[in-house]
Amino acid sequence: MQIEMKIRGLMVDPSTNMPIVILKDVNGDALLPIWVGPYEANAIAMEIEKSSAPRPMTHDLLKTLMHGLNAQLQRVVVSELRDDTFYAVIWMDQQGETVTLDARPSDALALALRADCPIFVEEEVLRTAKVLPHPVDSPGTSAELRQWLENLGDEDLGKYKM
Numbered sequence: 179m180q181i182e183m184k185i186r187g188l189m190v191d192p193s194t195n196m197p198i199v200i201l202k203d204v205n206g207d208a209l210l211p212i213w214v215g216p217y218e219a220n221a222i223a224m225e226i227e228k229s230s231a232p233r234p235m236t237h238d239l240l241k242t243l244m245h246g247l248n249a250q251l252q253r254v255v256v257s258e259l260r261d262d263t264f265y266a267v268i269w270m271d272q273q274g275e276t277v278t279l280d281a282r283p284s285d286a287l288a289l290a291l292r293a294d295c296p297i298f299v300e301e302e303v304l305r306t307a308k309v310l311p312h313p314v315d316s317p318g319t320s321a322e323l324r325q326w327l328e329n330l331g332d333e334d335l336g337k338y339k340m
Contacts, residue, residue: 180255180298181208185287188223199287201256201299208304212256212264218284225291237288244293248273251293254286259306 186202186209197219201210214222221237224230234242244251249272258265266286268279281289290297 179301181206181301181304183208183210183297183299185222185226185291185297188219188226199284201297210256210299210304210307212283212287214284218282218288221288222284222291225288237285237292240289241292244270249277251289251295252276253296253298254281254290256283256286256297256299256303258300259303264303 182204183201184204186200189198189200190196191198191213194213196213197216198211198213199219199222201212202208221235224235225237231238241251249270252269252271255267255269256264257267264283266281266283268281268286268289270277270279287297
């Protein structure tokens with residue numbers, strides 16, 4: 179079963195200084211933190227903030243390419259968590275034919291924002307991700323980090339700064 183989620187915010191992991199995309203269940207309280215690279219986080223942040231680069235970024239190019247090929251992004255799905263790595267699938271419709279592409283979640287999320295399409299996470303991924311995918315030294319255990327993420331307010335998830 180797939181759970182629809184929205185990007186709740188972007189933040190920096192206090193122990194690794196790596197960007198984290200926080201996904202939140204649209205109909206519940208489930209949170210899924212996904213660690214991403216700084217370039218991908220910047221692409222996501224730019225779309226959240228509705229700012230643009232002087233030249234098209236990779237995800238803008240992909241959106242334009244899909245449009246040129248008469249394809250429409252239907253949804254993106256964070257489909258798997260294997261060996262501490264998240265996997266995603268991009269679902270498109272091209273003239274009545276369903277096309278799926280393997281993708282990094284960060285790229286799929288950046289594209290989903292640009293195409294204004296829904297984001298889903300497989301229920302099994304949420305179950306598996308109960309133990310966070312990266313070791314954390316601070317604020318303590320995985321359970322403590324999860325509680326800290328769940329208690330974040332809007333002011334904690336402000337604009338992401340590179």
